[in-house]
Amino acid sequence: MKRLLLLVPLLLAGCGTPLTPSRVAPSFREVFVGLYAQQQQLLRREAVGKVDPLAACRRTGTDADGPGEDWVCSVQYVDLGTSSAQVFELQVKPDGCWKATGPPATQPAQLVDPVSSRPRTNPLSEFDGCLDTGW
Amino acid sequence: MAVEARGLRKAFGDVTALDGLDLVVAAGSVHGLLGPNGAGKTTLLRVLLGLVSLDEGRCEVDGTVGGFVEAPGSWPYLTGRQNLQVLSAMDDDPGDVGEVLDRVGLADRADTKVGGWSLGMRQRLGIAAGLLRRPQLLVLDEPANGLDPLGARQLRDLIRVLASQGLTVLLCSHDLTEVDAVCSDVTVVSRGRDVWRGPVSQLKARPGRCLLTTSDDARARLLAPVPLDDTEVGLSFVADTAAVDRFVLALANEGVAVRTLEREALPLEQALVELVS
Amino acid sequence: MTLLRLELLRLRAQPRVRVAFAICLLGPPLLGLVLSAQAGLPRDTLFGRHVKESGLALPLLVLGFAGTWALPLVTSIVAGDIFATEDGHGTWQSLLTRSRTRAEVFTAKLQAAVLASLTLLAVTAGSSLVAGLALAGDQPLTGLSGTQIGAGRATGLVLLSWASELVPLLGFTALAVLLSIATRSSLAGVGGPLLIGLLMQLLSLLGALGSAANALLTTPFAAWHGLVRDDPYYGPLWQGALVSLVWVVGCLVPARRILLARDIT
Numbered sequence: 001m002k003r004l005l006l007l008v009p010l011l012l013a014g015c016g017t018p019l020t021p022s023r024v025a026p027s028f029r030e031v032f033v034g035l036y037a038q039q040q041q042l043l044r045r046e047a048v049g050k051v052d053p054l055a056a057c058r059r060t061g062t063d064a065d066g067p068g069e070d071w072v073c074s075v076q077y078v079d080l081g082t083s084s085a086q087v088f089e090l091q092v093k094p095d096g097c098w099k100a101t102g103p104p105a106t107q108p109a110q111l112v113d114p115v116s117s118r119p120r121t122n123p124l125s126e127f128d129g130c131l132d133t134g135w
Numbered sequence: 136m137a138v139e140a141r142g143l144r145k146a147f148g149d150v151t152a153l154d155g156l157d158l159v160v161a162a163g164s165v166h167g168l169l170g171p172n173g174a175g176k177t178t179l180l181r182v183l184l185g186l187v188s189l190d191e192g193r194c195e196v197d198g199t200v201g202g203f204v205e206a207p208g209s210w211p212y213l214t215g216r217q218n219l220q221v222l223s224a225m226d227d228d229p230g231d232v233g234e235v236l237d238r239v240g241l242a243d244r245a246d247t248k249v250g251g252w253s254l255g256m257r258q259r260l261g262i263a264a265g266l267l268r269r270p271q272l273l274v275l276d277e278p279a280n281g282l283d284p285l286g287a288r289q290l291r292d293l294i295r296v297l298a299s300q301g302l303t304v305l306l307c308s309h310d311l312t313e314v315d316a317v318c319s320d321v322t323v324v325s326r327g328r329d330v331w332r333g334p335v336s337q338l339k340a341r342p343g344r345c346l347l348t349t350s351d352d353a354r355a356r357l358l359a360p361v362p363l364d365d366t367e368v369g370l371s372f373v374a375d376t377a378a379v380d381r382f383v384l385a386l387a388n389e390g391v392a393v394r395t396l397e398r399e400a401l402p403l404e405q406a407l408v409e410l411v412s
Numbered sequence: 413m414t415l416l417r418l419e420l421l422r423l424r425a426q427p428r429v430r431v432a433f434a435i436c437l438l439g440p441p442l443l444g445l446v447l448s449a450q451a452g453l454p455r456d457t458l459f460g461r462h463v464k465e466s467g468l469a470l471p472l473l474v475l476g477f478a479g480t481w482a483l484p485l486v487t488s489i490v491a492g493d494i495f496a497t498e499d500g501h502g503t504w505q506s507l508l509t510r511s512r513t514r515a516e517v518f519t520a521k522l523q524a525a526v527l528a529s530l531t532l533l534a535v536t537a538g539s540s541l542v543a544g545l546a547l548a549g550d551q552p553l554t555g556l557s558g559t560q561i562g563a564g565r566a567t568g569l570v571l572l573s574w575a576s577e578l579v580p581l582l583g584f585t586a587l588a589v590l591l592s593i594a595t596r597s598s599l600a601g602v603g604g605p606l607l608i609g610l611l612m613q614l615l616s617l618l619g620a621l622g623s624a625a626n627a628l629l630t631t632p633f634a635a636w637h638g639l640v641r642d643d644p645y646y647g648p649l650w651q652g653a654l655v656s657l658v659w660v661v662g663c664l665v666p667a668r669r670i671l672l673a674r675d676i677t
Contacts, residue, residue, distance in 0.1 A: 017622040034558025034642075067619040094619035095634045097458060121461075123554070128458055130556050130637035134647035135623055147675070184509050186676035201509065208502030212425045221418050225510035264506055 018133040019092055020065040021057045027131035028073045028090065028100060029055035035123040036077075042123070044114050053077035057090065067094040096133035101126050136197065137162040137272050137303035138183065143192035145178055152178035154327030155192075160272070160305055160320075162197065165298045167318035167335065168307040171411055175327040176307045180204045180274050183305070198271025202305075205276055207261020211250030215241055215260055218249055222264050235263040240289060254281030262293075273297065276307045291317050311403045315339075325411035340376040341406045343398050347372070350392040358385045369395070415512060415520030416527075423490065423528055426497075432489045436532045440474050440540030444547045458556070458637070463544075468553040468566045470544030471537060472640060475573055478536065479633035483577055484584045484609035485602075486532045491525035492588035492601030495671070499596040504676045514672050522589060522664070529585050530578065537574035541567070557641040569644075573636035576649055580632040583656035584609065586663035587629070593667045626651055629659050 036051055057073040059065065071090035076083070086107070088100040102124050109126075110119045138160035145153040152175045160166045168176050181187040181204055182194055209218050216232060223229040236245045239259040249257065258281050265273050275294075279287040287310075294304055294317045308314050314321060314335065321338055323331040331338065348369040349355045355370060356363050360378050364371040374382065383393055398405065423429050447454065447463050447470075454460035458476045462469035478486075498504045507517055550563035561569065584605050592601030612630040615621055625631055632652025638645040 017619070031556070031558035034560075035554070038554070038558075038560065066622075094616050094625065095631075095637070097634075097637060099455075126455065126461065127558070128461070128556065129558065130458070132638060132645050132647055133623070133626070134645075134651050135626055147677070181505075181676065184505065186505055186508060188673075188675060203505055206502055208498070208504070208506050210422060210425075210501055210503060212427065213422065217425075221422065222506055222510060224418055225415065225507065225512050227511040268510065 017066045018096065018131070019067055019094075021059075023131050024071065024090070024092060024098065025055045025057040025073065027129050028057055028088070028098070029053060029075065031100075031127060031129040032075055032088075032124070035127055038123045039111070042111060042113065042120055051077040051079050067092050071098070073100065095130075097128060097130040099126065099128050136160065136195075137164075138194075138196050138305070140179075140182075140194040141192060143179065143182060143194060144190045145182065145187060146190060151327055153182070153189075153192075156324065156327060157329050157332075158322055159332070160303060162271075162303050163298065163301055164320055165294060165304045165306060165318045167314040167321035168305060168324060169311075169314060169321055169407055170324035174324045174411070176324050177204050177276060179324070180276055180305070180307060183272070183274055196272060199268055200272045200274060201265035201268035201270030202272075202274030203261045203265060203276060204274070206254075206280070207257060207264065209249045209252075209257055209260055209264075212248065214246050214248055215252070215256075216245040218260060219263060219267055223267055226268055228269060230267045230269045232267065235266045238266060238293065239263045255283065255286050258282060259286075259290075262290075266297075270302070272303045272305060274305045274307075277309065278306070279308065279310055279313055287313070311407070315403055323407060323410045331410050335403070338406050339403050341409070342373045342375040342378070343405045343409075344371060344373050345379060346370070346395070346397045348394040349386060350394065354389060354391050355386055358382065358389060358391070415516055416523050419494070419520050419524035420527065423494070423524060428489060428493070429528065432486060432532060433535065436486065436536040437539050440470065440536060441543035441546075443474065444470050444540075444543040448547050459553075462554055464548055466551040466553040466563075466566075467544035467546070467548035468541075468550070468563065468570055470548065471540040471570045472573065472636075474536065474540040475570075475577065475636065479577060479636075480613055480630075481606070481610060483533070483581055483633065484630075485606050486536075487525075487529040487581050487585045488588040488602045488605040490528040490532075490588075491585040492592045492603075492605055493598045494521050494525050495589065495592040496596050496598040496601045500598055508676060515668070518668050518671050525585055525589060526582065529581055533574065533577060533581060537571065541570060553640075555640045555642060556637060557643065559642045561640070561642070566640075569640050573639050576636045576639065576652075577633060579635070579649070579653050579656045580629055583629045583632075583659040583663075586660040586667070590663040590667040593671050627655055629656065632656055 032053060033050055054076045055073055057071060059068055059070050060072055061068065061070040069091045071092050072087055073090055074085065074087045076085045086103055088102055090098045090100050092098045107122055107124045109122060111122045113120050136159060138158055140158040143153045143156045156175060156179060158179065170176050178187060182189060183196060184200055184204065219232045223232055236242045239262050241256065241259055241263060244256065249260065258278060262278060279290055282290060291313060298304055306318060318335050320334050322329050346369050352370060359372060360382055361372050361374050386393055453463060457473055459469040459472040463473055498507060508514060552560040552562050553566040555561045587608065588601055588605045591604040595601065609630055612628040616625045616628060616630060632655060635648040635652045638648050
């Protein structure tokens, strides 16, 4: 009984979902930046440093937030003077973790190592991240 | 006194198990607890062992209590010796595990897992566990359960030996032969109350139903100390042993021959049935 | 011998505890072997896609998998049974007619349950870490912030992540103890927490609770998501600790009261 009473204010305090565009976007952006650097390293483009992209996320369905498979995140960045924009599809799970899938045309599953000519997994083709779902 | 309990009351929900029961057990005696199922005997033993709390009443036990109620428990995945070692480690001043195993006749099987033991062996392990506590009062609930006739006799011998060493034993049993053989006193319990208590010899001497055939029933009726009932097979009456003796002597004096005199059942059993009905 | 040592002695002798121990020890290496023999990767579980890149991914894959259902089961195998088993074997009267008080017996059993859960958790963590390193080596691990974490630091984070599971695990231990005492049934003591854990997972999966899901005892199992990063965040871990503490107190106080007042029949 005591336990239940303690739960009541917690329930009242936090009925909103933490999975909002304003929390998904920075999480996605952070991982993208990290993996972009990994990808460029894999392609032996050592000169490229970090990119500083703009990222925005939204749901394409009727709901504005919450878990779902209909999230998309668009990312815009400038790399060596070239401006690029890509759209990733996201599955956002209730526990705050998400899986992003890149556009197959620009982010194929595999890349070729220019030095060894070996195929390598493209880190940006599919990747995971998690955001803080705490109160 | 080893046990002095007055006005014990205990209910489990709507069921009254003890309803103002008194129990007095003399130190060093082997005291029998008799009564039908559901009379409250087991609950009484649980109270003495501290397993059940009382609703009302006062229960004083002199010294430590050991023993078990209903079937004694054991850990099947441990050996007999390990079972006792665990229990011995929980006592402040335990007895010797090897010695108690020896006393109940389990020494040669002590290092096998209890899981494969027979009911009788586990019963003896329960007695060993009780003895291990070095109790002043040993409580045994139907200890002969699952024992073969030889085992039951060994058990009776063991109880006698224990009693001769000064241990007080409270024995709850359905087996009247057993009670008759080892107990000096009994308390008869019925519906949560003690209905009779005293020496076993007195219980047996209580009025019992007798069937009498004589050479002259009409004269016998005149001499009878109690009312007689006519039945197809003879005269039926209820009297204690002393009264029956006097009646038979009186009949002889008057020249009436006693052809048969039978008690309808074992005296103890009959006494018990009359007390609790 | 202390009561705790007696409880541990009896736990070690129980077949079911031995089986649980063997599963925790051998499960992760077996999973690792199966994964390295397969062409595909378990991409739907966190770190599944990195299992062949770095040996530090396997312990986190196992963690993500275990946290959802295996850990509640692991703790209830011991904690859900440790009291009810005495009802099953009729041994309460043997235990409670000795010189030790009921409160002492309760404490010893609780300690034994916690220690056993802790051991099983540590064995699973250690075994999956060793198996991962042996099968895939100590290459840097891509963390949940998208950056690579060196093997040394990643090992520390993996161990910290596993240690963070202890928080909700203790909550489930307390829940199992309560069910074990209240129902006097090993089945309810072991199955109950597992069922409640699955129900909580289901509630979370439906996503309808929003932030209120943080009050569930299963949510802290995911608190490690904040740790395997360049810049760890600990918020969910502290919240999880608070939530678990409420569950622990809410379960253990009535559990102890029930055992102390109980008529052993």
